[in-house]
Amino acid sequence: MRWHLAALAAALALPILGFVATLLWRVSVAERDRLEGEALNTARAASVALDRELTGLASALNVLALSASLQEGDLAAFHRKTVDIQDRLGISAVLRDRTGQQLVNVRSPWGAPLPKANLPEPEPEMWRSGRPVVSDLFVGAVARTPLFAVQVPVTRKGIDAPDILSLSLPVERIRQVILDQRPPAGWIVAVVDGNGLIVARNDRHEEFVGKSATRDLLENTRWREGTWRGTTADGARIFGAYSRSEVSGWRVAVGVPDRLFAAPLRRSLWILGGVGVALAVLSLLLALVFGRRIAAPLQTLAEQALALGRGKEVRPVVTSVREAARAGEALAAASFELRRREEELRNLNEVLEARVAERTLELTEANQHLIAAAAERESAEAQLRQAQKMEAVGQLTGGVAHDFNNLLTVIVGNLGMARRRLGEDGDNRVVQAIAGALEGARRAAALTQRLLAFSRQQPLAPEPVDANRLVSGMSDLLRRTLGEDVAIETVLAGGLWRAQADPNQLENALLNLAVNARDAMPKGGKLTIETSNTYLDEAYAVSRQEVCSGQYVAICVSDTGMGMSPDVVAKVFEPFFTTKPIGKGTGLGLSQVYGFAKQSGGHVAIYSELGQGTTVKLYLPRLRQAVIESTPSAAKPSELSLPAGRGETVLVVEDDQMVRDFAVAALEEAGYQVVAAPEGPSGLALLDAHPEVALLFTDVVLTGSMNGREVADAAGARRPDLKVLFTTGYTRNAIIHHGQLDDGIHFLGKPYTATALTTKVRELLDAPGR
Incomplete structure (x- = not known):
């Protein structure tokens, strides 16, 4: 018993040891975390100090760039001024032209021959913004020492191309910034430029300046700030923290040697070992002492247990060990407890029977819930099958619209060219015939737009819409369209929210609904258009496909x-489904409304009862951001004249030969130089062969290995200033996502006329930027 108690004591001591070990380990981890945090804070502080230094240099450079002598082109006076600044502030100014030829160098006397600068080519951002930029490390052409520079473009009077003014400074200036932060002893702080070269170090600076930083530092410091583990340039294992300079993009790296991290752990292990040995010895001594006091009453309890088994009377044990005394009392009451447990078992049986009955009732109710859930699932599956059918029809109609739009482009474009060739005094019958053919082609184009609307592939241009103003503005159009037999009433809500939608497509949708309503009232009737603010809750959205609450x-x-x-x-809402007689409708009106609502992120619902009428509810998403009123659009250009080009070269990439021939003819007629290609790779080859190309006009859907968006991206990589105009009859999400044109995309939808093409090209060429 005594040895078992000793083992028990030892077992009880183990959790204490574990707690102590955990506590000490957490202390060591906290110490390491503190060091890590301090290293990262040091990197941040050094980065901020570096930015402060570079910002001051940039400010001084800006002041120097505004010097009157420099602006007037008096370089001798500017040299004297820069020499004075060098004497007072210790900074050296260099002026060079775009070829790198130095014009003024404060380190050389005025008039002395100057070599070309060793500075790297400035980033394009400097030329665009005109703001100072910081160069990476370089060796000065005059000073022959490691330097860095702050550069800014300047314009001198009488000089067309801007020059570059820079302040060339020794890297010791950066080292002094590091030393001013007073990093802890043994820590290594280094500044690494964008090329991965060491600009400055707080320790062994001269030895490592200009050398490449370690691979692990370059590979693990790609973000704004963070930590990594690796080695220093001299091979020491470290924990590293880094922070990037906002001004120069340089990395400020702080390395803490591993030996400083290991010290807290070693101290914890020594403390743990000492505490463990002390606890083990103490536990063994206490177990031997108390074991003697516990063994005797336990022996008595064993004898009483044997007596109880033989049916003899058992007396309580008299002992100072409270637990042993209680065990004796328990043995004495064992027979009474046995009889009581039998009674409890009978009661428990009755309780179990009652619980079985309750559980049976619960299972019955659960079965009813499952039946209801199965009904809901069957309804959801029916909605899913309907949505899949609509999606399949949408993909089919979208493909048909693509090919049809190519044909309509050729028809509309060549008819327009023929009309222009006739001029104002052409044969009236020929003019009328061409006008009739153009009207038929425009109706066919409207038909394809409805197909694209249903398939959700039409390019929308959503903007803030005041539905009350739009409905009011359509009143005259609706009265002329519906006739005098239909009374029109509008109920416009006060405080109506703005919606986010394409206003032209919204007008088309309302016009389609109004025409359908007129056809449903052959003997006349009343048409009501009502606006309101609405909230669709979760219950409504769950029971309908593609509807979001809000x-x-x-x-x-x-x-x-x-x-x-x-x-x-x-x-x-299915395309081509109509209840009208043959020749009275295409069955695409409500399909267009359905596709427009879904593509706009909204919802459309219809409620109808025989003999009572029909209500169609169009839900458009509420616009939450502030509304900026748009300016009126320019007047539509005449189809009898084309906006004149100025001899610019346009690259046309179109896989349909007839469409390509028409686009080339229209652009050449307007005065442009045109080169054309049937697919992406040959178009890029023409772009390389013709550096004078000012604009790329490409179809989005192309045969071959590249689509139009990929051709435009590849062309932009070659020519960042190249302007791009897209066209297509079916987008396939190449330039349109979530129903909207991507940002920065210029688009001309098929079918298009020569006037529309040349007008768009002229607008894009005259516009600033890409």
Whole structure:
């Protein structure tokens, strides 16, 4: 018993040892974390100090760039001024032209021959912004020592191309910035430029300046700040922290040797070992002492247990060990406890029977819930099948629209060219024939736009829309379109939110709904257009495909017509489905409304009852950001004249030969030089062969290995200043995402006319930027 108690004591001591070990380990980890945090803070502080130093130099450079002598081109006076600044501030100014030829160097007397500067070519950002930039490390052409420079473009009177003014400074200036931060003893602080070269170190500076930083530092310091583990340039194992300079992009790296990290752990292990040995000895001594006091009453309890087994009377044990005394009392009451447990078992059986009945009732209710859930799932599956059917039809119609738009481009474009060739005094019958053909082609184009609207592939240009103003502005158009038999009433909500939608497509959608309402009221009736602010809750969104809960602007179009049956209502949004007689409708009106609503991130719902009329509710997402009023668009150019080009060269990339021939003819007629290619790689080859190309006009959908977006990206990599105009009859998400043109994209949809093409090209060439 005594040895078992000793083992028990030892076992009890183990958690204490574990706690002490954990505590000491956490202390050591906290110490290491403190060192890591201090290293990162040191890197940040040094980076801030470096930025402060570079900002001051940039300010001084800006002041020097505004010098009157420099602006007037008096370089001798400017040299004298820079010599004075060098004497007072210790900074050296260098003026050089775009070829790198030094014009003024404060380190050389005025008039002395100057070599070309060793400074790297300035970044394009400096030429665009005109702000000072910091160069990487270089060896001065005159000083022959490691330097860095702060550069800025300057313009002198009478000189067309800007020169470059720079302050060349020794790297010891950066080292002094590091030393001013007073890093702890043994820590290594280094500044690494954008080429991975060491600019300065607080320790062994002269030995490592200009050498490449270690690979692990370059590979693990690509973000703004962070930590890594690796080695220093002299091979010492360190924990590293770094921070990037906001002004120069240089990395300030702080290395803490591993021996400083290991010291807290070694101290913890020594303390743990000493505490463990002391606890083990103390536990063994206490176990031997108390074991003697516990063994005797336990022996008595064993004898009483044997007596209880033989049915003899058992008396309580008299002992100072409270637990042993209680065990004796328990043995004495064992027979009574056995009889009591039998009674409890009978009661427990009755309770179990009652619980079985309750559980049976719960299972019945759960079964009913499962039946209801199965019904809901069947409804959701039906909605999914309907959505998949609509998606399949949308993909088919989108593909048809693509090929049809190419044909319409050729038809509309060549008819327009023929009309211009006739001029104002052409044969009236020929003019009327061409006008009729153009009107038919425009109707066909409108048909393809409805196909694209249903397939959600039309390029939308969403903007803030005041639905009340838009509905009011359509009143005259609706009255002329619907006739006198239809009374029009508008109910416009006060405080209506702004919506985010394409206003032209929204007008088309409302016009389609109004025309459908008129056809449903052959004997006349009443059309009501109502606006309101609406919130679609979670319950409404869950029961409908592609509907998100939230705030919407609702436009409701109601009629008092014949109404529709539930079977017809289920199909009204399908393309080419119509209840009108042959020749009275295409079946694309409601399909266009459906596609426009979904592509705009909204929702459309229809409610109808035979003999009572129909209501169509169009939900458009609420616009939350501030609204900036747009300026009126320019007047539409005449189709009988083309905006004149100025001899610029345009590269046309189009895989359809007829469309390509038309685009080339239209541009050449307008006065442009044109080169054309049937696919992406040959177009890029022409771009390389013709550096005078000012604009790329490319179809988005191309045959071959590259689409139009990839051709434009590759051309932009070669020519960052090249302007790009896209065209397509079917986008396939190359330049349109979430129903909207990507930022910075210039687009001309098919079919287009020669006037539309040349107008867009002229606008893009005259616009600043890419």
